[in-house]
Amino acid sequence: MKFDNILVNHQEDIATVTINRPNKLNALNRDTIQELHDAFKALNKDKNVKVIIVTGSGEKAFVAGADIAEFSDFSEKEGAKLSAKGQKLLFDYVENLATPVIAAVNGFALGGGLELAMACHFRVASDNAKMGLPEVSLGVIPGYGGTQRLPQLVGKGRANEMIMTAGMIDAQKALAYGLVNYVVTPEELLPLCNKLAGKITNNSSVAIAYAIKAVNAGFSTDTDGFEKEIKAFGECFGTDDFKEGTTAFLEKRKANFE
Numbered sequence: 001m002k003f004d005n006i007l008v009n010h011q012e013d014i015a016t017v018t019i020n021r022p023n024k025l026n027a028l029n030r031d032t033i034q035e036l037h038d039a040f041k042a043l044n045k046d047k048n049v050k051v052i053i054v055t056g057s058g059e060k061a062f063v064a065g066a067d068i069a070e071f072s073d074f075s076e077k078e079g080a081k082l083s084a085k086g087q088k089l090l091f092d093y094v095e096n097l098a099t100p101v102i103a104a105v106n107g108f109a110l111g112g113g114l115e116l117a118m119a120c121h122f123r124v125a126s127d128n129a130k131m132g133l134p135e136v137s138l139g140v141i142p143g144y145g146g147t148q149r150l151p152q153l154v155g156k157g158r159a160n161e162m163i164m165t166a167g168m169i170d171a172q173k174a175l176a177y178g179l180v181n182y183v184v185t186p187e188e189l190l191p192l193c194n195k196l197a198g199k200i201t202n203n204s205s206v207a208i209a210y211a212i213k214a215v216n217a218g219f220s221t222d223t224d225g226f227e228k229e230i231k232a233f234g235e236c237f238g239t240d241d242f243k244e245g246t247t248a249f250l251e252k253r254k255a256n257f258e
């Protein structure tokens, strides 16, 4: 398959998907989300692929979020559609993929970037990684599952603090929170992910697929939370704060919320 925004490499039964928009810190635009969906779908069908590693291109970012330039003039309806489509095509899709997906977090994982890492089955970070959900600084809320998956992973209080302050935590704090399983140097990141993937490939892919289903089932009692997120995310697009927040980012200035 040919992609413009991602790279896909195979090494024996381990595939690595690299989001490749380094000039935009690998921000997730519509095309990238579609390409990621297509790549995950094809890799999941490929019987020779037993584990997928997802990472970002360059030394600075895993993914710095959804592409703000693409949605800054969206209406409430378009906002809700962006969230619903993204959740279905990529974030829920990855979480429920039968093939295990490891996030190799190699720098900024913000907004949709952290949401993508959280949709993966587990995460490994480099020691320069910074993670956060800064959406409220743009006048919007996390819309790719972040309000649901962050509390699941780190607990409600820590998640609320991260969401409300829009702040970033470093890799060591993410490790202490249980958001990532390991922290290593940037040079060690992909080798460790490949080593962990290698351990997984020794086991039954069929059993692992069932295990993924069983683990996810334990967290899906309140599917309504995701619906609520979509609705609230869309409603943010009708507010003056959203217009100010995204315009300020694109104009490279601090937002001035009334």
Ligand SMILES: C/C=C/C(=O)SCCNC(=O)CCNC(=O)[C@H](O)C(C)(C)COP(=O)(O)OP(=O)(O)OC[C@H]1O[C@@H](n2cnc3c(N)ncnc32)[C@H](O)[C@@H]1OP(=O)(O)O
Pocket (backbone or CB within 6 Å): 023, 024, 025, 027, 064, 065, 066, 067, 068, 069, 108, 110, 111, 112, 113, 134, 135, 138, 141, 142, 143, 144
């Ligand atoms: C449903 C999901 C919603 C969301 O995910 S909302 C988005 C949440 N993410 C954010 O709010 C983070 C936005 N990015 C930043 O705050 C900063 O970046 C960083 C702190 C990560 C890094 O700052 P620095 O080192 O100064 O780099 P730089 O010059 O800001 O970024 C390099 C280029 O990358 C573009 N970029 C970065 N993040 C995004 C993004 N999320 N959407 C669109 N573009 C982005 C910039 O604009 C710029 O581009 P140019 O060189 O052409 O000016």
